[in-house]
Amino acid sequence: MRHIISLLMENEAGALSRVAGLFSARAYNIESLAVAPTEDPTLSRMTIVTSGSDAVIEQINKQLNKLIDVAAVMDLSEGEHLERELMLVKVRADAPARDEVKRITKTFQGRVIDESESTCTIELTDTCAKLDKFLETINRDSILETVRTGASGIGRGERILKL
Amino acid sequence: MELTGAEIAIRCLQKEGVEYIFGYPGGAVLHLYDALFQQKKIKHILVRHEQAAVHAADGYARSSEKVGVAMVTSGPGLTNAVTGIATAYMDSIPMVVISGQVPSYAIGEDAFQEVDAVGITRPCVKHNYLIKDVKDIAPTIKKAFYLARSGRPGPVLVDIPKDISNQKAEFVYPASVSIRSYNPVGKGDSAQIKRAAQMLLEARRPMVYSGGGVVLAGASAQLTELVRLLGIPCTNTLMGLGAYPANDRQFVGMPGMHGTYEACMAMQHCDVLLAVGARFDDRVIGNVEHFAQMPRKIIHIDIDPSSIAKRVKVDVPVVGDLKLVLDQLLSELRSSRKKPDASDLAAWWKQVDEWRVKGGGLRYRNSTEIIKPQFVVEKLYEVTGGDAFVTSDVGQHQMWAAQYYKFNKPRRWINSGGLGTMGFGLPAAMGVQLSNPGATVACVTGEGSIQMNIQELSTCKQFHLPVKVVLLNNRYLGMVRQWQEFFHGNRYSESYMDALPDFVKLAEAYGHVGMRIDKPADVEPALKEAFARKSDLVFMDFRTDPTENVFPMVPGGKGLSEVILAEDL
Ligand SMILES: Cc1cc2nc3c(=O)[nH]c(=O)nc-3n(C[C@H](O)[C@H](O)[C@H](O)COP(=O)(O)OP(=O)(O)OC[C@H]3O[C@@H](n4cnc5c(N)ncnc54)[C@H](O)[C@@H]3O)c2cc1C
Ligand SMILES: Cc1ncc(C[n+]2csc(CCOP(=O)(O)OP(=O)(O)O)c2C)c(N)n1
Ligand SMILES: [Mg+2]
Numbered sequence: 001m002r003h004i005i006s007l008l009m010e011n012e013a014g015a016l017s018r019v020a021g022l023f024s025a026r027a028y029n030i031e032s033l034a035v036a037p038t039e040d041p042t043l044s045r046m047t048i049v050t051s052g053s054d055a056v057i058e059q060i061n062k063q064l065n066k067l068i069d070v071a072a073v074m075d076l077s078e079g080e081h082l083e084r085e086l087m088l089v090k091v092r093a094d095a096p097a098r099d100e101v102k103r104i105t106k107t108f109q110g111r112v113i114d115e116s117e118s119t120c121t122i123e124l125t126d127t128c129a130k131l132d133k134f135l136e137t138i139n140r141d142s143i144l145e146t147v148r149t150g151a152s153g154i155g156r157g158e159r160i161l162k163l
Numbered sequence: 164m165e166l167t168g169a170e171i172a173i174r175c176l177q178k179e180g181v182e183y184i185f186g187y188p189g190g191a192v193l194h195l196y197d198a199l200f201q202q203k204k205i206k207h208i209l210v211r212h213e214q215a216a217v218h219a220a221d222g223y224a225r226s227s228e229k230v231g232v233a234m235v236t237s238g239p240g241l242t243n244a245v246t247g248i249a250t251a252y253m254d255s256i257p258m259v260v261i262s263g264q265v266p267s268y269a270i271g272e273d274a275f276q277e278v279d280a281v282g283i284t285r286p287c288v289k290h291n292y293l294i295k296d297v298k299d300i301a302p303t304i305k306k307a308f309y310l311a312r313s314g315r316p317g318p319v320l321v322d323i324p325k326d327i328s329n330q331k332a333e334f335v336y337p338a339s340v341s342i343r344s345y346n347p348v349g350k351g352d353s354a355q356i357k358r359a360a361q362m363l364l365e366a367r368r369p370m371v372y373s374g375g376g377v378v379l380a381g382a383s384a385q386l387t388e389l390v391r392l393l394g395i396p397c398t399n400t401l402m403g404l405g406a407y408p409a410n411d412r413q414f415v416g417m418p419g420m421h422g423t424y425e426a427c428m429a430m431q432h433c434d435v436l437l438a439v440g441a442r443f444d445d446r447v448i449g450n451v452e453h454f455a456q457m458p459r460k461i462i463h464i465d466i467d468p469s470s471i472a473k474r475v476k477v478d479v480p481v482v483g484d485l486k487l488v489l490d491q492l493l494s495e496l497r498s499s500r501k502k503p504d505a506s507d508l509a510a511w512w513k514q515v516d517e518w519r520v521k522g523g524g525l526r527y528r529n530s531t532e533i534i535k536p537q538f539v540v541e542k543l544y545e546v547t548g549g550d551a552f553v554t555s556d557v558g559q560h561q562m563w564a565a566q567y568y569k570f571n572k573p574r575r576w577i578n579s580g581g582l583g584t585m586g587f588g589l590p591a592a593m594g595v596q597l598s599n600p601g602a603t604v605a606c607v608t609g610e611g612s613i614q615m616n617i618q619e620l621s622t623c624k625q626f627h628l629p630v631k632v633v634l635l636n637n638r639y640l641g642m643v644r645q646w647q648e649f650f651h652g653n654r655y656s657e658s659y660m661d662a663l664p665d666f667v668k669l670a671e672a673y674g675h676v677g678m679r680i681d682k683p684a685d686v687e688p689a690l691k692e693a694f695a696r697k698s699d700l701v702f703m704d705f706r707t708d709p710t711e712n713v714f715p716m717v718p719g720g721k722g723l724s725e726v727i728l729a730e731d732l
Contacts, residue, residue, distance in 0.1 A: 009344065010344055013293075014281060014285075014293070017282070017285065018285060021285055021286060025286050055472070058472060059469060059473060062468045062469035063469050065468070065469075066467065066468075066469050068289070068290040068310065068342065068344060068345050069290075069344055070344055071343060071344035072344075163343065
């Protein structure tokens with residue numbers, strides 16, 4: 001099953017490689033990993049999207065907790081949560097095709113953030129599934145570049161991960 | 164007063180009560196060695212290879228309740244130390260390793276003797292640090308010791324760039340330490356412990372499976388009390404030997420690949436298994452599916468949540484320090500009105516005793532012609548009154564030592580279980596001897612293993628370490644040969660040790676006493692003579708039967724009840 005795990009860790013050089021190293025050393029899946037400092041600059045918040053059996057997910061949570069630099073871990077998928085991913089897509093779109101691209105972008109509530117004679121760059125923020133859907137909807141052959149950040153997640157309402 | 168980084172580091176070690184540093188100098192640690200030179204409190208043991216420094220610090224820690232300390236230079240010094248660090252990590256040994264690093268301004272430039280020490284050791288340390296500011300040295304070393312010895316113990320590396328060890332700062336050693344992202348547990352959850360007690364009291368065929376965690380926690384007295392109170396069988400893993408006295412009737416021997424028949428069968432057929440500080444290693448439970456087939460309930464007490472439910476399903480998980488949790492469990496059991504059913508227990512013991520008979524105990528066919536390795540260990544046990552510290556290397560000799568030396572106290576059996584590092588035995592024995600001056604220390608080894616760190620005979624000479632080396636010389640990488648005999652059609656690919664040195668001459672060349680023993684009748688006299696030489700290192704080269712195999716044996720991937728006994732072949 002797909003799980004989305006959030007964690008708070010010391011914002012120190014090397015902390016990220018401890019997490020990444022854990023996943024590769026123990027052969028856990030890692031679909032995406034997003035990380036940046038929080039409002040408290042000594043802490044970083046990381047969102048990891050992974051998948052595995054219940055037993056594997058339990059081990060992943062425990063092993064993450066065991067890392068000395070990791071201060072708190074929450075498996076967001078165990079409760080109500082939101083997730084968003086940012087995607088930038090550059091497509092080949094000359095004048096006739098451009099309207100179609102813009103129309104699709106609008107229905108997906110994206111924005112065109114750059115245009116040139118022959119290209120058009122779209123910004124889209126949504127769930128991972130929605131972003132996948134967008135890519136399926138537009139003309140595959142027109143895609144020049146896709147840049148995705150990986151999911152960021154947060155609990156709903158009073159579900160808070162804080163020290 | 165302002166001190167240099169190097170002086171600060173050494174002062175920190177003094178504050179931690181460090182008696183010995185096992186190490187080897189080099190460019191990046193010159194300031195540290197200079198600071199060491201100018202003080203008297205800490206003694207430095209100059210090894211002949213950095214791997215040995217770490218094993219010696221490890222042996223020092225295992226045979227005491229202290230943290231071992233090693234110091235190595237950057238680059239090759241550090242990479243040589245990695246095997247030792249990984250060995251300590253796998254067996255959860257408290258240790259602090261100080262490594263030198265190239266100057267901070269040169270990091271990343273492929274400087275002379277630069278390696279990414281933090282990167283290389285990351286997967287085999289509990290934690291590591293690269294010092295970036297001289298002011299961080301004291302707080303970091305404080306944290307390193309705290310991390311190494313608290314919670315699930317383990318090695319911690321502190322990498323100090325050369326320039327920083329020469330910068331100055333005010334020396335203040337922090338009085339206390341806390342790390343917000345690290346909170347090791349103490350007591351266990353009382354509701355879970357109540358459940359565990361109930362389950363044990365209601366069990367019909369209960370059993371205790373205890374491991375290295377009991378030794379590490381210093382909880383062997385509580386374990387013994389618990390097993391006696393319940394009156395049930397107890398098995399100790401290879402890492403747990405001595406935590407419950409081997410001479411006791413309730414001890415059924417070691418479980419697992421080379422465990423006793425009765426321990427394996429009882430593990431497999433019990434209805435409640437109490438696992439304490441043991442991690443269901445593949446060498447212990449064999450095939451997981453086979454193990455899981457039996458409908459037993461498992462209570463698992465461990466300080467590390469990730470040890471619990473890692474390989475097997477657990478019914479009652481208890482996270483906590485055994486030293487406290489076992490007391491909790493004991494008082495829960497004592498205050499319960501329920502008592503174990505005497506007739507169930509009698510029937511269970513009858514079954515266990517039948518397995519004891521069927522398994523025939525640990526046995527081998529002795530000979531008057533050729534020395535059997537098991538015989539040497541039996542005699543070693545007798546001659547040392549069962550009270551020696553025994554270190555070992557890895558292979559058949561390790562298993563025979565574990566089987567035939569009856570350990571009745573914890574911290575007496577010192578071996579590399581998790582990583583299985585050949586070359587561990589002799590350097591570990593040095594650390595054991597230093598933390599237990601005057602004690603009898605034997606190193607049971609093989610001719611393959613001993614050659615992996617034989618240079619340490621020189622260290623033993625320099626520091627007057629009267630270790631007794633018991634070489635079970637079968638002229639084979641015996642454990643490899645055994646697998647090739649059983650599973651690879653007797654094709655002994657590269658498992659023959661050719662061109663062996665004359666170990667007697669070799670020992671003598673290092674300034675020690677050497678003995679060669681070829682006949683069974685000479686085994687006991689030789690051991691007696693050797694152990695009587697209290698202040699000498701005696702190297703005993705026992706020429707043993709090259710074809711002897713370790714039994715019982717649960718072949719890799721098989722279930723515990725598929726054990727091969729000595730007569731099965
Ligand atoms: C050639 C060879 C053959 C082997 N054959 C066998 C065999 O037949 N049988 C066998 O048993 N082993 C065998 N081993 C050893 C095996 O590989 C493992 O090292 C060993 O079984 C692990 O022991 P353990 O389960 O006691 O765990 P350890 O590695 O000792 O782990 C200790 C556990 O205790 C926990 N702990 C630590 N401190 C505390 C505390 N204060 N409170 C609570 N919990 C704590 C830790 O978190 C950990 O989970 C063999 C090794 C070799 C090299
Ligand atoms: C460093 C290292 N290399 C290889 C091995 C694999 N190995 C395990 S036991 C063994 C044979 C050990 O031979 P010896 O020391 O003579 O002991 P014996 O089995 O003959 O008693 C080998 C090669 C190991 N455990 N460690
Ligand atoms: Mg051998």
